[in-house]
Amino acid sequence: MKKLINLAFAIFVFVSATAQNIPIDFEESGNGADWTWTTFENDSNPPLEIIPNPDPSGINTSSTVAKFTALQSGQPFAGCESLHGAGIGNFTIDESNSIIRIMVWKPVISDVGIKLVTETGWSKGELKVANTKVNEWEQLTFDFSTVDHENMTYDQIVIFPDFSSRESDNIIYFDGIYGEAAMPSSTKDLEKIEVRLFPNPATDAITIQSASVIRSYEVYSVTGEVVAAKKSIENPTINISDLPKGIYLLRAFSDEGTVMKKFIKG
Incomplete structure (x- = not known):
């Protein structure tokens, strides 16, 4: 009986350590909308807002998205992060979840960064991908299989929506983190x-x-x-x-x- 209890506990710990709450779609019945998001290095650090999709066209017609105001006076690496031990859950990276996609709507061309962090604050650093379109939704793909994760367990995701020096305040919308690959909305x-x-x-x-x-x-x-x-x-x-x-x-x-x-x- 003791062996069975130990085995059940080990299975519980393993499942708990690999649970991941995705996709992050910011919908009322989904993930992200009711999470605790903290902004950082953005001067006065205006909070991340969850708002109706301001441009429900193209490849993203979802109802609700995240709005990040990147201040000109903020750092290039200003961003927002989920709460350790909550939100996205505890997870490791393998072939099933190493590709992270994110929808972005940006008024400028600049890098978007994504970083995964452990409960102790350790990270392998962010991956960065630049958007190629402005004032319309675009899906960016981040390949975390290129990183040696050393079997680390993560419990936080960090988003850098506008990883660049700015000439003005930039409002960035993002959505669909870990979402399905989007098909093109037109042939242009x-x-x-x-x-x-x-x-x-x-x-x-x-x-x-x-x-x-x-x-x-x-x-x-x-x-x-x-x-x-x-x-x-x-x-x-x-x-x-x-x-x-x-x-x-x-x-x-x-x-x-x-x-x-x-x-x-x-």
Whole structure:
């Protein structure tokens, strides 16, 4: 009986240490809206506001979003953070949660930073990705599989919405942290670059050929699930040997825009 109790306790501790409250969508029945968020290094530190979506169009038509006012007098690394031991919960990073996406609406081009922190305040530092659009919603992708987490357990997420020196106060909206990959809302971005995939159909690997420099890609199943992603591409060949047979969509990102291409895994 004692062994069974110890085993049950160990399972409870493991589950508790890996529970993660995601996606953070700021909806009344979801995650984030009723969490304690603290702003920092932003001069007078105006609080993070949870407000109706001011621009429910494009790729983000959700009802509620977070509003962060980045003050000109604030530090470039001004941001907001969830409360240790609450909100996002206690979790480790593995293949299932190493990709963090966030929707942002910004009036300027600048880096967005995301940092994960342990209960003791230890962190591997933030990852930064710049938005490419202004005054419309855009989804950014952060690949935390590139970090050696050393099996650390995190209990806090930190967001730097406007990681830059400022010439004015900037109002930033963000939403959908750890959300699903967004599909493009129109074809205007898809016409900016040309991409060819070969061979197509393919069985083991497929190669991206383009005159543009492809910075990253995401592969979607027909149901919209991301089944493969890579932030930095040195080798344009994608290993698809582990994917089931079927039809897939590749979304490629370059400095000129994005493009979607269909391919078949035979």
